[in-house]
Amino acid sequence: MHADPWPDDVAxxxxxIGGICGEGAEQPCPTPVLPLPTKRSGYVDVHGHLVLPKGVQLPQPVPLERGK
Structure with missing residues (x-):
């Protein structure tokens, strides 16, 4: 799920914004190019790095079964 950008006048x-995003926060304010983070998901920080919740790792790829 993605969000429309917040107007500059609001941001x-x-x-x-109460410090939840933008200047001085870890997360950028909503934009259509980033998915909305949830309490259990990772997010992209203001430097463009993926930040995962503590103790979480990216899942390993599952190999595809190839036809014969």
Missing amino acids: RRSYF
């Missing part, structure tokens, strides 16, 4: 007012 620049700290009392609207």
Whole structure:
């Protein structure tokens, strides 16, 4: 799921965003190019790095069964 971007007028007012995203926060504000993070998912930080919850690892790829 993706979100529409927040208007610049909202994003620049700290009392609207409460430190959850943008300047000084770990997460960028909503944008159509990033999926919405959940409590149990990873997120992309403001530096473009994937941040996973503590103790979580990316799943290993499952090999495809090839036809004969």
